[in-house]
Amino acid sequence: MKVTINIDCTPQEAREFLGLPNIQPMQEKAMKQLEEKLLSGVAGMSPDAILRNWMSFNPEQFGDMFKMFGGLGGTKK
Numbered sequence: 001m002k003v004t005i006n007i008d009c010t011p012q013e014a015r016e017f018l019g020l021p022n023i024q025p026m027q028e029k030a031m032k033q034l035e036e037k038l039l040s041g042v043a044g045m046s047p048d049a050i051l052r053n054w055m056s057f058n059p060e061q062f063g064d065m066f067k068m069f070g071g072l073g074g075t076k077k
Helices: 010-017 024-045 048-053 059-074
Strands: none
Touching: none
16 A cells, blocks of 8 residues: 655745744855855956966066976986
């Protein structure tokens, strides 16, 4: 024998029936904080900010980079 029961209720009604807490205010607060963090991170992704970050190198580091690349293709004796 097989019995099927269909219950038509909203998620809020199901939570109340099962005695689960209402965490919607906490979810809204967490989503607002996540949105603020994402939007502040997007500001750092502007083309100007990216170029400033790429172009702010130390000349010594640039020279070390070329020394490292120059040594990669050579053979050791």
